Amino acid sequence: MNDDHSPRTLETVTRACRVIEALEELGGAGVTELADHLGLSKSSTHSYLATLREQQFVVKSGDTYELGLEFLYLGTAVRHNHDLYRHGSEEIERLADETGEYVHLMAEQHGLERNVYKVAGENAVGAEYHARKQQRADYLHFSSTGKAVLAQLETGRLERILDQYGLVERTEHTITDRERLYDELQRVRERGYAVNDEEEIQGIRAVGAPVVDSDGTVLGAVSVSGPKSRFDGELFNEELPEAVIGSANVIEANVNMSSATRSL
Amino acid sequence: MNDDHSPRTLETVTRACRVIEALEELGGAGVTELADHLGLSKSSTHSYLATLREQQFVVKSGDTYELGLEFLYLGTAVRHNHDLYRHGSEEIERLADETGEYVHLMAEQHGLERNVYKVAGENAVGAEYHARKQQRADYLHFSSTGKAVLAQLETGRLERILDQYGLVERTEHTITDRERLYDELQRVRERGYAVNDEEEIQGIRAVGAPVVDSDGTVLGAVSVSGPKSRFDGELFNEELPEAVIGSANVIEANVNMSSATRSL
DNA sequence: TTAACCGTTCGCATATCACGAACACTGTTC
DNA sequence: GAACAGTGTTCGTGATATGCGAACGGTTAA
Structure with a gap:
């Protein structure tokens, strides 16, 4: 009855979720700003953003990254x-x-x-x-x-x-x-x-x-x-x-x- | 002017996105069903779901995993x-x-x-x-x-x-x-x-x-x-x-x- | 009882990711 | 106009996090 033996989790996925949450909180952000906010290196942060962008979860306008309308779609779904x-x-x-x-x-x-x-x-x-x-x-x-x-x-x-x-x-x-x-x-x-x-x-x-x-x-x-x-x-x-x-x-x-x- | 040199991307994040999309398409799913759908092993699929759940992006009711209301929040945001x-x-x-x-x-x-x-x-x-x-x-x-x-x-x-x-x-x-x-x-x-x-x-x-x-x-x-x-x-x-x-x-x-x- | 399904756990080998350093570019400052 | 302080981006490398398969615990059906 106890579901407590915390299961194995994937750090990369956890970080991706934190990137998403941070983008929401900040209402969009640049790479450096996000990296500071999350305590990750600039290059790693860039990889996360690039991946989320490729998956169309994130859009880039100018030099700032924002959550895409995919989230609105998922939310209404x-x-x-x-x-x-x-x-x-x-x-x-x-x-x-x-x-x-x-x-x-x-x-x-x-x-x-x-x-x-x-x-x-x-x-x-x-x-x-x-x-x-x-x-x-x-x-x-x-x-x-x-x-x-x-x-x-x-x-x-x-x-x-x-x-x-x-x-x-x-x-x-x-x-x-x-x-x-x-x-x-x-x-x-x-x-x-x-x-x-x-x-x-x-x-x-x-x-x-x-x-x-x-x-x-x-x-x-x-x-x-x-x-x-x-x-x-x-x-x-x-x-x-x-x-x-x-x-x-x-x-x-x-x-x-x-x-x-x-x-x- | 060409943004085409496809940047380095994180497979783990890509897979997490595919898990999310699959959960939306299927309207919730069990581990095995999802694993088959995505072509991943059962154990790996479980890790993705466990992580997304820990981050409160996914909820589990009984033995089926579904997208959580976090997405509704993000969408309206x-x-x-x-x-x-x-x-x-x-x-x-x-x-x-x-x-x-x-x-x-x-x-x-x-x-x-x-x-x-x-x-x-x-x-x-x-x-x-x-x-x-x-x-x-x-x-x-x-x-x-x-x-x-x-x-x-x-x-x-x-x-x-x-x-x-x-x-x-x-x-x-x-x-x-x-x-x-x-x-x-x-x-x-x-x-x-x-x-x-x-x-x-x-x-x-x-x-x-x-x-x-x-x-x-x-x-x-x-x-x-x-x-x-x-x-x-x-x-x-x-x-x-x-x-x-x-x-x-x-x-x-x-x-x-x-x-x-x-x-x- | 057995069998066939689930979801979950764990150890191991290997591929993947994080980092830092360097790059390209922009705008600013002096 | 040149050096500089900011960006965002790329790449090589070493450490490690991840994927897999096999086994486990549970439930349901035969």
Whole structure:
């Protein structure tokens, strides 16, 4: 049950991945700049860039190398193959229409939260929040979707994730105590939805519900988020939870329907 | 002026790229399946997958490996960094509203056409066309955007691209003769826009205009496409060309404005 | 029970990659 | 106008990381 005997990995591939990430972070770079950034020699860095370019993963304009549109292609392909997007995008759009707020569809990968799809409702606010959610990947313990997912994991995996990443404090409201988090997750399981009360960003609240497979594995979670001023009272405690859980259930139904027809 | 002395390239990186592409094509795969597909040994294939997984580029569910959401992140990052998207997305949306048809924003990379952004107008039709445009990358010589771009390239680059890829026939209307293409490109330059008259897909016409930098380099092209039945007469010969050129000009202005302010 | 599949691990031989030094080119500086 | 400090690029070499095959552990089917 333990997948820990770290398998043999290829340094050359690892370095290639770091080159790609660095190009993204820097928004394109020259050979020398990249070499410094990665701690590689200029000549080696050049070889990596030349290879990625030959494979059309990277383009060169003038003397700077950038990630190519191949990544956009791969990204949309990944999204379209993802169960949550295939069976959830329409429902997410509907929910954004209904609530008028920001709606997110997230999945967990490698113990971190990844954005699958997001839609801004008519009254959706929060340029800052929007930008924050643009992050590569983020921790699970301070978002409504993250907590909704964590609450569904078997304790073994939960603990391994917490061990690996810890409970980083993002705002003063972030839960940083392990026992408090366990209590919180218990409440999430009881209520069927999770809440983010300014734990990720000051002034922003969110309500999230997990999307669970028919075999009980979590696929991810749906959330609605908005300003604290608006997210209050009956809306925050009843209407939104109901709406979010409803959407999650619709998506679950779509997923299960499709997997049922697939096995005919 | 010749960049041809093919530089030294890293086989390990090339193979990693092929693994990624194969995972995309197959929509996820097991070790043995991938090894067969790539002509590598099982053990080597495993090492590649293990490395890509460690770098969080790949996820493993059960016994099948799939591309991770990292690619979606990288893809949207690439799009948001792309000049055409930054300064063109709004205009493209406006054009889709105005015409009610399918609108595309494309760029050339490595001599092929890459989709940057697309918006479906209200009456937009063509599921097939839509799917076709989902392609990884396509040739330049049979699309309106592709021809608009080709018409702006210096003859050296143009010839190198044609030498590399040839004039593949996609439909019976595709231009497969070099001289005829040169004539066509000359007309494109004279009129300021390019036409695709069922050269890519039967029954689909399109009008495209290039987006050119202030130093004269092509950034890409805009197009409007739709069914032959509707794309006819005054609309096809005057209104749409005017609209498409207008949009291209707006995007050019945005791009130049931004590069002007940047150099202060 | 056996057999035929998986995915994974490991040792070994060899091909591959990292480095530094040199090159070509550009723009700057004095 | 010449020397210089920056680029990006090429190439030879030695150290080592990688590819392979064989074997292992597991699951499913016969």
